[in-house]
Amino acid sequence: MSPLVLGVLPWRVRPAPGLAAWADRLEDEVALAASRGANMLVMPEYAPLQAAVQPHPDLAGELADGQALAAEMVAAAQLVARRHGVWLLPGTMPFPSEAGPQNRAPLIRPDGRVAFQDKHVMTRFEAELWGIRPGRPPGVFDTDWGRIGIAICYDLEFPALVRAQVAAGAWLILAPSCTDTQAGFNRVRIAARARAMENQCFVAVAPTTGMAPEIAVLDENRGCAGVYGPVDRGFADDGVVAEAAMDAGAWLFVTLDPARLETVRAEGAVRNHRDTPPAPPPCPAAVFA
Numbered sequence: 001m002s003p004l005v006l007g008v009l010p011w012r013v014r015p016a017p018g019l020a021a022w023a024d025r026l027e028d029e030v031a032l033a034a035s036r037g038a039n040m041l042v043m044p045e046y047a048p049l050q051a052a053v054q055p056h057p058d059l060a061g062e063l064a065d066g067q068a069l070a071a072e073m074v075a076a077a078q079l080v081a082r083r084h085g086v087w088l089l090p091g092t093m094p095f096p097s098e099a100g101p102q103n104r105a106p107l108i109r110p111d112g113r114v115a116f117q118d119k120h121v122m123t124r125f126e127a128e129l130w131g132i133r134p135g136r137p138p139g140v141f142d143t144d145w146g147r148i149g150i151a152i153c154y155d156l157e158f159p160a161l162v163r164a165q166v167a168a169g170a171w172l173i174l175a176p177s178c179t180d181t182q183a184g185f186n187r188v189r190i191a192a193r194a195r196a197m198e199n200q201c202f203v204a205v206a207p208t209t210g211m212a213p214e215i216a217v218l219d220e221n222r223g224c225a226g227v228y229g230p231v232d233r234g235f236a237d238d239g240v241v242a243e244a245a246m247d248a249g250a251w252l253f254v255t256l257d258p259a260r261l262e263t264v265r266a267e268g269a270v271r272n273h274r275d276t277p278p279a280p281p282p283c284p285a286a287v288f289a
Contacts, residue, residue, distance in 0.1 A: 003257040004145045004172070007038035008225040011047040011091065012210040012249030013218045019069055022051035023076040026090060030080050033251055040087035040143070044208040045103070045153045045178040047091035048073050049217055057216035063130055067096045074106050074114060081108040087143060089206075092119070092152055092176055100133040105150050105176060107141050115141055117150035121158060130217075137161075140168045146258055151203075153177040157191040159198065163276065166199040171258040173203045180220040189226060193239055196228040200265050200273040202241065202256055203228045209247045225252040232268040234260060 009029060016022050033041050051073070052065035070093045077090040088108045094101040103119035103126065118135020119126075126132035138161045140147045149165030149172070156162065156175045165173065175192055179185040185207060192203040207223025224246045231239040244252045265273045 003255045004040055005036075005038045006172075006204060006227065006254050006256055007033040007036070007041040008204050008206045008227060008252045008254070009033070009041065009043045010207050010209045010223060010225040010244060010247075010249055010252070011044045013047070013050055013208050013212040013215065013221050014210065015053045015212060015214045016050050017053045019051050019072055019076065022048055022073070023080070026077060027080050027083075029251075030084050030086065030088065033253075034084040034086055036251070036253055038086065038251075038253055042089045042174045042176060042204055042206045043091040044206045044223075045092045045105075045176040046217060047176075047178075047208055048093045050212070050215060053215050057214060057219065059129060059216045062215065062217050063094055063101060066094045067101055069093075070095045070104075074108075077106065078108050078112040078114060081110060082112040085110045089150065089174055089176060094130075094132065097133065097135075100131055102135040103132050103152060104135060105152055105174075107150065107174075117141075117152065119152040120155050120161060123154050138165050140165055140170045145256075146171055148172040148174065150174045150176070151195075153179070153188060156188060156195060156203070156205075159195065162195045162203075163199060166201055166273070171201050171261050172256065173201060175203055175205045177205055177207045177223060178218070178221065179207060179223055182222050185223040188223070192226065193228045197231045197239055198272050198276060200230040200232070200261055200268070200271075202261070204254070209249050222247060224248060227252070227254045227256070230261070230264050230268065230272075232264050232270065234264055234268075 147169035149170035
C-alpha cells in the first residue's frame, strides 16, 4: 500500500453567496490539491456556510439557509470528489434532524459514496445561540489506508472520544475546526497534539481563517493547518509533523504512513497507546497518618 498524501486546507473565509459560488471555489481548491498528488483532503468546520451569507449578518438566517442547502452541498461535493478521484471532507454543515440541527461532517469516497460523522459535544455558541444538538457518537471510516476517525473541533478536546476511535482501529484523526480567537484555536491545537501523543496516532487540523464581517457565524477566524504525531523515536521532538503559518490560507500537504505508527507503538521509548488505562481508575481520598 502506498502512503497517504493528505491535503489540509485552512479555508480562508470570504463571502460567496449561493451554492454555485461555493461549489466553484470547492472545485478550484480540489483541482489544485489533486494536481499536487493528494489522495485525501480535509476542509474546516462550517466552511461551506459562506454560501449561506445573508443581506446582513444574521445568525438565524445563516443557520436556516445552511440546513436548507446541506444536502445540495453534499451532492455538489460528491461530484467534485468523483471528478478528481479523491477522498474528500469538504467541511461540516448544519443538517436538520428531528432533535434539531446537528453539525455533521461528510466523508466522500472517490466513487462518490458518502458517510457522516456528527459532532458530539457542542460549544456554548452552538448550544446556546444556535441550538445545535449533539449527534451520533464517534465512529470510524474504512479507507484504502485503513481506518480513520473524524473529531469535529471541540470533540477533539475530550480524550475519551478520540480514544474510542483509536481503539476501534483509527490511525488518523481528521479534525475540521472553526475558532474565532487565538485562545480558541490554541485549545484545538493543544488537544490535537495531546491526542496524537497519548494515542501514538496522527491528527490533522483544518481551521477556518480570515475575517468576513458579512457572515455572522464566520466573522472572525484564527488558526493554522497542522498535522501532529507521536512524540517519540522517528518523529519530531515536539510531535509536529507539519504546520503552516498562523492564519495562512494555502494547502498543507503531508505524506503519512501508518506503518510508522506500528513501529513506534512497538519500539518507542514509551508505549502510550498500549498503556492507556481502559477507564479512569478509582480515585480514593488519601488518608493522613
